[in-house]
Amino acid sequence: MDFTFKTIHEFHNYFNSEKICYEFLEIQRWGNTPVCPHCGSIKTPYKVKARGKFQDIPSYRCSERGCDLPFTVRTGSIFEGSKVELKKWFHAAYELSISKKSISSIELGIRIGVSQKTAWFINHRLRAMLAETNPALLTGDVEIDETYVGGKEANKHKSKRQPKGTTGAKGKAPMVGLLQRNGNMVLRAIDADKANGENIKPIVRQFVSPDAVLHTDGFGAYKDLHKEFAGHNIVYHDKGEYVRGKAHTNTIEGFWSIMKRGIIGTFHTVSPQHLQRYCDEFAHRYNTRELKPVQRFAEGIKNSGNKRLTYKELTSKK
Numbered sequence: 001m002d003f004t005f006k007t008i009h010e011f012h013n014y015f016n017s018e019k020i021c022y023e024f025l026e027i028q029r030w031g032n033t034p035v036c037p038h039c040g041s042i043k044t045p046y047k048v049k050a051r052g053k054f055q056d057i058p059s060y061r062c063s064e065r066g067c068d069l070p071f072t073v074r075t076g077s078i079f080e081g082s083k084v085e086l087k088k089w090f091h092a093a094y095e096l097s098i099s100k101k102s103i104s105s106i107e108l109g110i111r112i113g114v115s116q117k118t119a120w121f122i123n124h125r126l127r128a129m130l131a132e133t134n135p136a137l138l139t140g141d142v143e144i145d146e147t148y149v150g151g152k153e154a155n156k157h158k159s160k161r162q163p164k165g166t167t168g169a170k171g172k173a174p175m176v177g178l179l180q181r182n183g184n185m186v187l188r189a190i191d192a193d194k195a196n197g198e199n200i201k202p203i204v205r206q207f208v209s210p211d212a213v214l215h216t217d218g219f220g221a222y223k224d225l226h227k228e229f230a231g232h233n234i235v236y237h238d239k240g241e242y243v244r245g246k247a248h249t250n251t252i253e254g255f256w257s258i259m260k261r262g263i264i265g266t267f268h269t270v271s272p273q274h275l276q277r278y279c280d281e282f283a284h285r286y287n288t289r290e291l292k293p294v295q296r297f298a299e300g301i302k303n304s305g306n307k308r309l310t311y312k313e314l315t316s317k318k
């Protein structure tokens with residue numbers, strides 16, 4: 001779809017009715033043929049005349065024998081079951097795609113005119129939409145590094161503080177980043193206190209092609225990876241070594257500082273339970289860095305199918 005918006009005002013002028021938003025979503029999700037979200041049939045469905053305030057919304061009933069179920073393009077997408085107008089969802093997704101860092105639910109609620117609780121839910125569902133489910137294997141020069149996020153102990157409520165004497169990364173939320181130079185990246189949150197070879201190596205094997213050359217620091221979790229990949233350069237930070245020719249982890253470390261400033265500046269801190277979704281948001285922003293905001297928005301909307309995340313799932317503790 002060929003369209004550009006220079007301002008958020010132009011964006012609103014374009015998506016000025018629910019009908020236009022539904023039609024845009026249909027093109028992004030289905031192309032020209034509706035797909036039944038219940039049985040996957042592409043047989044032309046029956047058009048259903050909706051009533052009242054929904055009368056402009058394209059509604060269907062599956063024409064497949066034995067299915068016969070009603071649906072709209074929202075069914076089976078992150079927008080399903082939400083009373084919030086699609087216009088507001090689009091506004092939220094656009095805000096997320098033009099922002100350099102991220103948006104807190106308080107800020108988003110004010111901008112799109114919903115409660116903070118609703119905005120929080122929208123934010124997390126949009127992040128689920130941005131998650132890359134099947135990324136291409138990283139290849140070439142791949143930097144791998146791990147880091148931790150978590151607020152300063154002194155700023156936390158007493159019940160959330162670590163016992164006195166706890167040092168270093170303990171209790172903080174770890175994540176590992178794999179970044180192909182001049183390419184894409186993958187970010188994975190790891191359970192607290194489990195950032196070790198046993199948990200990190202399978203992530204490397206899953207997302208990196210064996211013909212890649214790895215670049216890491218001297219952290220023990222990366223030990224022996226040279227046996228499985230084309231090469232493995234290690235820089236020993238603890239010995240004051242940061243760059244040795246092509247061997248360095250400067251790109252991923254630059255990314256960490258942007259992500260941490262984003263998280264701390266916007267949210268102060270994030271709970272480990274939701275860290276993977278912030279990872280998905282920031283990785284998507286990095287991987288679409290060459291795109292214009294409106295293209296990034298359209299790419300995101302394309303992935304809105306089959307990414308339902310219920311309020312219960314969001315709020316349940318692991």
Ligand SMILES: [Zn+2]
Nearest residue numbers: 036039062067
């Ligand atoms: Zn069907």
